[in-house]
C-alpha cells in the first residue's frame with residue numbers, strides 16, 4: 486500500500502511565546518534555581534485552585550517524592566490500579582513497598598472504589614488513585630474510604646490537567662496530586678511535573694525532597710533529609726508558563742479534535758468510542774476499544790500501512806516483566822483491567838490534527854476492519 490500521509494501519535498504545540506520565554510532564560514545566567522520555576526508554580530497553583538504547587542523534573546519524580554515523605558518500607562502496601570503508565574507503580578517499588586492492584590471500572594478505566602476498600606489490610610500505608618486518560622476517578626469515594634481507615638492518598642493526575650470532579654479541579658480535593666508534562670500531555674515543559682497541595686507542611690517536605698533535602702532556610706549545604714535532585718530547570722518552567730497562559734485554548738482545541746473523531750468513527754461495528762460520563766474529560770488521548778475477537782495487532786498494522794500511528798495503550802502493569810518476575814503475577818488476576826487493556830488502542834491525538842487527518846484515520850479504520 487502506498488500512502489502519502491504520516492500521522493504521528495502525539496505532537497506538542499509550542500508557540501512564539503514559549504520560544505521567547507526560553508530565550509529570556511538563555512539570555513540570563515539563571516538556567517537553574519531562578520525566577521521562572523517559582524513563577525510557574527504560583528500560576529499553576531492558581532489554575533488548579535490549591536495553595537501550593539511544587540515543580541519537579543517529571544511526573545515520576547513527583548509521585549516518588551509524594552510517596553517518599555510517607556516513610557514507606559518493606560512490608561508496607563500501597564493500593565493503586567494496574568491500568569496505568571508503569572511509573573505509577575514503579576515509584577512504590579522504589580520505596581521498597583508492595584503495590585497492591587485493585588481492579589478498575591469497566592467504563593471509566595479508573596480504580597473501582599469498592600475494589601480499593603476490599604484491598605485494604607493492616608499493612609496498607611497509602612492509596613494512589615489514577616485519573617486515567619483524563620477522566621477523573623471517583624476521588625470523593627476513594628478519599629472517604631481512605632479517611633475512614635486513616636490512610637493517606639496521593640493522586641496521579643499526570644494525564645488529567647484540566648478536568649474536574651463535581652466542579653472542583655482534579656488536584657484540589659485535599660490530597661497531594663501529581664501532574665506530568667511530557668510532550669504528549671495537555672501541557673508540556675519537555676520533561677517536567679508538578680505536585681499540588683493545600684498543606685504547608687506537605688509542600689515544605691516536597692520542596693525539600695526535590696532539592697536534595699535542603700530546607701528553606703537558605704543554607705545551601707545543610708541537608709535536613711535524604712532528598713533527590715528532582716528540580717525543574719528554568720527553561721522547562723519558561724515553556725510551562727507559556728503553555729499555561731494558553732491552557733484553556735489548548736484544552737478546547739483537544740476537545741474539538743475529540744468531537745471530530747466521535748463524528749468520524751460513529752457507527753463502526755466493533756468499535757467503542759471513549760466513555761462520556763457525568764464528568765467532563767480533559768482530553769489526553771483519543772482511544773477506541775475494539776470488540777473481543779478483533780485482532781488489535783492486525784488493526785494497528787493496517788493503520789500503520791496507511792500512515793496512521795497507534796499504540797496498544799495501556800498494557801497492564803502487573804503483567805509487565807519485572808512484576809511477573811518479582812510477584813509471580815499472571816493473566817486472570819485482574820479481569821476488568823486485562824479485558825480493557827487487551828482491547829484499547831490510542832489513535833493520533835494532538836491540537837494540530839486537521840479535519841482531513843481525522844477523516845483519514847476514520848476511513849482507514851473502517852477499511853482495515855472490513856479487510857480483516
Ligand SMILES: Cc1ncc(COP(=O)(O)O)c(C=O)c1O
Pocket residue numbers: 543544545546569570572573615617641643644665666667677678
Ligand atoms: C498516569 C501516569 N502516571 C505517571 C506518569 C509519569 O510521568 P513522567 O513521564 O512525566 O515521568 C505518566 C506519564 O507518562 C502517566 O501517564
